Amino acid sequence: MRSRPRLLPPAALSAALTAALLLGAAPAAADTGDAPARSPGSSGAGVRFATFNASLNRPAEGELIEDLSTRDDAQARNVAEIIQRARPDVLLINEFDHDDEGTAARLFQDNYLSVGHNGARAVDYPYRYTAPSNTGVASGFDLDNDGRAVTEPGEAGYGDDALGFGAFPGQYGMVVYSRYPIDTDRVRTFQEFRWADMPGALLPTDPETGADFYSAEELEALRLSSKSHWDVPVRVGRGRSVHFLVAHPTPPAFDGPERRNVARNHDEIRFWADYVTPGRGRYIYDDEGRRGGLRPGSAFVVAGDLNADPNDGDGHPEAVSQLLGAPRVNGTVLPRSEGAAEAAEDQGGANTGHSGPAAADTADFADDPAPGNLRVDYVLPSRGLPVRGGVFWPTADDPLSRLTGEHPFPSSDHRLTWLDLHRR
Structure with missing residues (x-):
């Protein structure tokens, strides 16, 4: 039986964690102008956390494994080079098709990340974590209320009736890569948490009648997370951990006047806000039946394509x-x-009407019609941890802009976004 660790107050834990970060293994230097260089052993070295919606999804089950089985996939090479140049220590990749054996995640490491590209040095992540996603999992119900319940993958409309939009189970999944050990015994997943179990959930209604959009039977089956929510503790040094809280909420689009995806996106993001706020996460339960939110005082980083601009x-x-x-x-x-x-x-286009700072955008979306480029990818630390951050989005005159480009994108319409935990 393991002894229970002593609980430190938030300020003490933040100070202890900062020291642990600085005393841990020094990260390798960065190779991009957007990510400031870090020399091994330098006094400013810390731990770089990043998120990247890499668009490594494929239209059919097994295609990503097939593409990654060789070293010939141009998109995968570009994605890998971006990662090699930004050199995150702990990385979430969104839109990475899940398979139960983790084969695609292993192949991406072996055939792409472990191979240097165009002068960028290979990067090795000895620790990985992946788990099932709600995408493409049949619900058995007519969740889009179009008059028919589609239950067989491959049929038109299947994704709209799945627990999370997807053509097959695991499409648009996610994976975590890490240079630091992942405490797999303490990982919590929330794939099965039901939307209706969130107090005050923004469950959609028919705007014309005011009736509930989903039936009671559908709400018994419908899960909050369109993919999953994971709490992945990463040991960054001297027994200290940072909880890497990752997700990929549904886009607030592709729905009707009931705005069910707008509401779900809001509540998927709210889940993490409640989880990290003492006293607000008591209603939460994980896939093992354990209840409650994050232990008070725990250090964390929330990361993912949240599909929402402030x-x-x-x-x-x-x-x-x-x-x-x-x-x-x-x-x-x-x-x-x-x-x-x-x-x-x-x-130009929709971008000219935006009120947020354009320099903070992380995704290159269609400009005419809307929405234009937006800030949707986040790496958010807990208070008390000294940080700085950036986005891998080179200017057009930078030779590395070949990796990001314009539509059709050579890698993804999203940009890798990173955060360094470092000395003040």
Whole structure:
């Protein structure tokens, strides 16, 4: 039986964790102008956390494994080179098709990350974590209320009736790569948490009749997370851990006047705000039946493509603001890039009407019609941890812009976003 660790108050834990981060293994130097160089053993070295919606999804089950089985996939090479140049120590990849054996995740390491590209040095992640996703899992119900319940993958409309949109189970999944050990015994997943079990959930209604959009039977089956929510503790040194809280909420689009995806996106983001706020996460249960939110005082980093901009776009106006303003979240860190500002100015369209800073955008979306480029990818630390951040979005005159480019994108329409935990 393991002894229970002593609980430190938040301030003491933050100080202890900062020391642990600085005394841990030094990360390798970065190779991009957007990510400041870090020399091994330098006094400013810390741990770099990152998120990257890499668009490594495929239209059919098994295709990603097939593509990654060789070293010939151009998109995978570009994604790997971006990662090699940014050199995160702990990385979430969104839109990475899940398979139960973790074969795709292993192949991406072996055939792409472990192979240097165009002068960028290979990067090795000895620790990985992946788990099932709600995407493409049949619900057995007519969740889009179009008059028919589609239950067989491959049939038209299947994704709209799945527990999370997807053509097959695991499409648009996610994976965590880490240079530091993952405490797998303490990982918590929340794939099966039901939307209706969130107190005050924004469950959609028919705007014409006021009736519930989902039946009682559907709400018994419908899960909150469109993919999953994971709490992945990463041991960063001297027995200290940072809880890597990762997810990929549904886009607030592709629905009807009931705005069910807008509401779900809001509540998927709210889940983490409640989870890290003492006293607000008592209703939460994980897939093993353990209840409650994050232990008070625990250090954490929330990461993922949250599909919500605090100022612009079509999402709920408070979707991401509720997380940025949560008491234990440091929402003041605003990663920026010169490439994002340049793209918004050059592309115009919907970007000209945005109120948020263009330099903080992390995704290159269609400009006419809306939404234009948005800040949707986040790496948010707990308060008390000294940090700085950035976005891998080179300007057009930078040779590395070949990795990001314009539509059709050579890698992804999202940009890798990173955060360094470092000395003040």
